Amino acid sequence: MPTTIRDLAKKLNMSVSTVSYALNNGPRPVPDEVREKVLSLAKELDYRPNRLAKSMVTGRTHTLGIVPTGQFDNFVLSPFVMSCMNGIVNECEARKYDVLLFTRFDAKEEFEVSNSISDGRADGLIFLAPLMTSNLMEIAHRRGVPFIVTNSQFEPHVPCYTVDNSMVVKIAIDYLKELGHRKIGHIIGSLDLQDGSERRRQFEILAQGKQFDSKPEWQRQGFFTQQGGKDAAIQILSQPDRPTAIFCSNDEMALGAIWGAQSLGLSVPEDISIIGVDNAPWSQLITPALTTIEQPAYQIAVAAVHALLNQIERNELPVSQQFRPELVVRGTTSSPKEHMKS
Amino acid sequence: MPTTIRDLAKKLNMSVSTVSYALNNGPRPVPDEVREKVLSLAKELDYRPNRLAKSMVTGRTHTLGIVPTGQFDNFVLSPFVMSCMNGIVNECEARKYDVLLFTRFDAKEEFEVSNSISDGRADGLIFLAPLMTSNLMEIAHRRGVPFIVTNSQFEPHVPCYTVDNSMVVKIAIDYLKELGHRKIGHIIGSLDLQDGSERRRQFEILAQGKQFDSKPEWQRQGFFTQQGGKDAAIQILSQPDRPTAIFCSNDEMALGAIWGAQSLGLSVPEDISIIGVDNAPWSQLITPALTTIEQPAYQIAVAAVHALLNQIERNELPVSQQFRPELVVRGTTSSPKEHMKS
DNA sequence: CTGAAAGCGCTTACAG
DNA sequence: CTGAAAGCGCTTACAG
Numbered sequence: 199m200p201t202t203i204r205d206l207a208k209k210l211n212m213s214v215s216t217v218s219y220a221l222n223n224g225p226r227p228v229p230d231e232v233r234e235k236v237l238s239l240a241k242e243l244d245y246r247p248n249r250l251a252k253s254m255v256t257g258r259t260h261t262l263g264i265v266p267t268g269q270f271d272n273f274v275l276s277p278f279v280m281s282c283m284n285g286i287v288n289e290c291e292a293r294k295y296d297v298l299l300f301t302r303f304d305a306k307e308e309f310e311v312s313n314s315i316s317d318g319r320a321d322g323l324i325f326l327a328p329l330m331t332s333n334l335m336e337i338a339h340r341r342g343v344p345f346i347v348t349n350s351q352f353e354p355h356v357p358c359y360t361v362d363n364s365m366v367v368k369i370a371i372d373y374l375k376e377l378g379h380r381k382i383g384h385i386i387g388s389l390d391l392q393d394g395s396e397r398r399r400q401f402e403i404l405a406q407g408k409q410f411d412s413k414p415e416w417q418r419q420g421f422f423t424q425q426g427g428k429d430a431a432i433q434i435l436s437q438p439d440r441p442t443a444i445f446c447s448n449d450e451m452a453l454g455a456i457w458g459a460q461s462l463g464l465s466v467p468e469d470i471s472i473i474g475v476d477n478a479p480w481s482q483l484i485t486p487a488l489t490t491i492e493q494p495a496y497q498i499a500v501a502a503v504h505a506l507l508n509q510i511e512r513n514e515l516p517v518s519q520q521f522r523p524e525l526v527v528r529g530t531t532s533s534p535k536e537h538m539k540s
Numbered sequence: 541m542p543t544t545i546r547d548l549a550k551k552l553n554m555s556v557s558t559v560s561y562a563l564n565n566g567p568r569p570v571p572d573e574v575r576e577k578v579l580s581l582a583k584e585l586d587y588r589p590n591r592l593a594k595s596m597v598t599g600r601t602h603t604l605g606i607v608p609t610g611q612f613d614n615f616v617l618s619p620f621v622m623s624c625m626n627g628i629v630n631e632c633e634a635r636k637y638d639v640l641l642f643t644r645f646d647a648k649e650e651f652e653v654s655n656s657i658s659d660g661r662a663d664g665l666i667f668l669a670p671l672m673t674s675n676l677m678e679i680a681h682r683r684g685v686p687f688i689v690t691n692s693q694f695e696p697h698v699p700c701y702t703v704d705n706s707m708v709v710k711i712a713i714d715y716l717k718e719l720g721h722r723k724i725g726h727i728i729g730s731l732d733l734q735d736g737s738e739r740r741r742q743f744e745i746l747a748q749g750k751q752f753d754s755k756p757e758w759q760r761q762g763f764f765t766q767q768g769g770k771d772a773a774i775q776i777l778s779q780p781d782r783p784t785a786i787f788c789s790n791d792e793m794a795l796g797a798i799w800g801a802q803s804l805g806l807s808v809p810e811d812i813s814i815i816g817v818d819n820a821p822w823s824q825l826i827t828p829a830l831t832t833i834e835q836p837a838y839q840i841a842v843a844a845v846h847a848l849l850n851q852i853e854r855n856e857l858p859v860s861q862q863f864r865p866e867l868v869v870r871g872t873t874s875s876p877k878e879h880m881k882s
Numbered sequence: 883c884t885g886a887a888a889g890c891g892c893t894t895a896c897a898g
Numbered sequence: 899c900t901g902a903a904a905g906c907g908c909t910t911a912c913a914g
Contacts (some may be wrong), residue, residue: 480822
């Protein structure tokens, strides 16, 4: 059995309160001599404070909970989520918080998750790109658990930290237009994720605003996966009248789209320009290197954690924030061939 | 204030014990009618059990702690660690455990880590590729906290789950020899990590066994990073007498080595064969695709978690296990040019 | 069958 | 200045 504060008190013939104050160096003053004694015995007996007991009485755990959307597999595959995790963990480290990863996730075991998130183990919650249909945020709100959301947007009162998706699409389209493209397709991401559906919506808005030509047949679901991107690209590009450029909602699908185009005998970027979103670590390693839109995932996460901890520690209400994406021009985009332009 | 078990008992005019047994559906039998009442009021008042309180009395948290080696940055960069995390989280999910990520890590804030790991928040610990100099395992052992180690090996009584590094090196060297290589260099990984130092040691053993030619100048530190690999390759390959193949202790360094070779005007694999370790997700995306040795990181992690949970739940002592690596032949290796052979 | 009570290991008002 | 005690929210022997 590990040493407890009572063991120390008994051995020293002191009260537990004195020992506690000595150990914590306050808030009640303790004579140096007494403190020395306590500390030295604590060391000798390898005393370790029990955090559960402490948390029970203080109501604080110094732990942040992370609620993933789905299987952790997707984490590893998604460079965005990984950068987020990186930012979260680094910021937590700086603020001396630990990170609790909930493994029963929203999509599958909602009931267990909804129990976990407010069971006292975390001071606050980070929802990583939750499904648009998730009601977990509502539950957290109702139960008074501080939380923030990354990469999804909900009602105004829900604090959301996300990239500006209308800007993501605008930057991509503006750049393609600048290159001379008029006929632009879109490989759509998962529509139950806000990034996927919002990018599609913005694409639609620009298309309907006659910013460029697009037809329904040039827009296909790719589900944010390589295979999905490849299938979608093949469908889009095997049509007699095809676009000269495709905007893909993430890099995975863009990679698949390149393969799809090549499988049809088309060259990238000569025959078809392809642009993704994320700036995945591998995107600069492929040939040709992928043109993409980078979202500041790391900074988003750091800001989100910062806001959440400010709410927890200083009761400051977090305010939603949108972050600017950035164009990264590489080799999968170029001007369209003259005869393809229209 | 959230509803407690006492609130329920009071409102129902029952004892807390009855409510507790009703809520947990045992171990003491409770009449169906009473149980219904309790459950329905619990639902009405949105009662959520406090896990801290429960853990205090049961001594179990249903949470596994992960102790990273260093900055989380390295996690994101390292495909091996990511696959491990993936395996850990998936296996924990299946067994209904959550995952606590300690953010104060071994290398920097050892004292805080050593406090955290035995503070009651986790039922067991996973040390992810700990430094060979770490004494955290000893501390965990002394305090009676169940733990396992991945990708590092210590004394026999420490349960370690790791790839068989002698086989990693043997497979790489055998394959290069089979291609006809006689002059082989090595880009060494971090020597404070067991994978790095063990692979170097095995390389040395084979070299001294006259399995192939190698000189000290053909072995350079690459610190497991791209830049380190590039620098090392440039040093190795700018010598008048240079090897025809380089075995790199991981894929990151192999990538850097390719760049280094190319910066010297050498072609891969025509002028120099390069082989890595890890089978990183991007390794098949580069041109030429990287020949590498895959270690079953996911399976290692799953087995490790499995063993750890068996110890926690059934008191079965975990036994160390070594896993077989596998050769993945791709485009960065070929037979050496005739005149270079010796 | 069910209630009153002890106890998990702490913190912190409350007395003296 | 310091000790005895209440209490955080549970589980579970112990009585009745």
